[in-house]
Amino acid sequence: DAGVTQSPTHLIKTRGQQVTLRCSPKSGHDTVSWYQQALGQGPQFIFQYYEEEERQRGNFPDRFSGHQFPNYSSELNVNALLLGDSALYLCASSLGVGRIREQFFGPGTRLTVL
Amino acid sequence: SQQGEEDPQALSIQEGENATMNCSYKTSINNLQWYRQNSGRGLVHLILIRSNEREKHSGRLRVTLDTSKKSSSLLITASRAADTASYFCATDGGGSEKLVFGKGTKLTVNP
Numbered sequence: 001d002a003g004v005t006q007s008p009t010h011l012i013k014t015r016g017q018q019v020t021l022r023c024s025p026k027s028g029h030d031t032v033s034w035y036q037q038a039l040g041q042g043p044q045f046i047f048q049y050y051e052e053e054e055r056q057r058g059n060f061p062d063r064f065s066g067h068q069f070p071n072y073s074s075e076l077n078v079n080a081l082l083l084g085d086s087a088l089y090l091c092a093s094s095l096g097v098g099r100i101r102e103q104f105f106g107p108g109t110r111l112t113v114l
Numbered sequence: 115s116q117q118g119e120e121d122p123q124a125l126s127i128q129e130g131e132n133a134t135m136n137c138s139y140k141t142s143i144n145n146l147q148w149y150r151q152n153s154g155r156g157l158v159h160l161i162l163i164r165s166n167e168r169e170k171h172s173g174r175l176r177v178t179l180d181t182s183k184k185s186s187s188l189l190i191t192a193s194r195a196a197d198t199a200s201y202f203c204a205t206d207g208g209g210s211e212k213l214v215f216g217k218g219t220k221l222t223v224n225p
Contacts, residue, residue, distance in 0.1 A: 004156070033212065042202050042215030043157070056212055088154060097211060102147070105157040 002027050004093050004106035012112045013081050021076040021109045025093030032074040033103060034066060035090040043090055049074050050097050078111075086113045120203060120219040128224050133190040135219040137203030138183075144206050146179055147213065148188050151200045160188075160201075193223045 005024045013019050025032050031050045035043035045058035049068035068074045072093075078085055088110050092103035121136045139146070145164045149157040163170045163179045163186070170177045176189040190197055200220045204213040 035213075035215075037154075039154075040217070042204075042217050043213070045212040045214070048212060058212060090156060092157075092213075101211075102159050102162060103213060104159065105149075107156040108154075110154075 006106040023091030029093035
């Protein structure tokens with residue numbers, strides 16, 4: 001039973017560039033959430049996707065966008081990268097929406113912006 | 115913004131000792147969860163406690179919740195070196211499905 005997978009593991013970009021991160025949810029899960037974790041901080045919610053639509057969004061600018069595919073996998077896109085976007089990006093999957101549930105996290109993608 | 119605040123920020127103990135971490139939050143919640151993170155990698159879910167529960171056990175873990183004080187504690191008994199990690203509490207913010215994390219407690223268990 002495959003858990004949540006993310007790619008790539010590490011990524012180095014320069015300011016102004018664009019980046020795409022990918023996530024495959026745990027088998028049987030249909031909901032994907034993305035979090036940003038700066039060094040020494042707890043994760044912060046970016047947005048959640050269900051049925052290929054963004055359901056909830058945290059306090060992040062429009063430079064952060066996402067997509068969910070029919071197979072439930074998801075992408076996180078960040079445009080016009082800033083130094084402050086350097087962080088660990090975590091994907092979490094769960095089953096369904098509308099009730100309390102456990103989220104399963106992937107290993108994360110560490111993005112460094114130079 | 116982060117809702118939870120873990121206390122202490124860092125904790126160092128010897129193997130076999132108990133470790134207690136505390137979490138305070140600001141708004142009403144439906145549930146509170148604890149997660150572990152090793153070396154800045156993915157988070158592992160430890161335990162979920164609902165707002166109408168006061169205490170929950172899972173193996174060597176004991177979680178308490180006091181909604182009147184908006185606080186929770188995580189107790190790890192008979193700690194092991196493998197318990198060395200950062201521990202985060204996360205709340206649902208009173209019905210939202212997003213998790214709101216604190217800054218975490220970094221636990222070091224010395225052999």
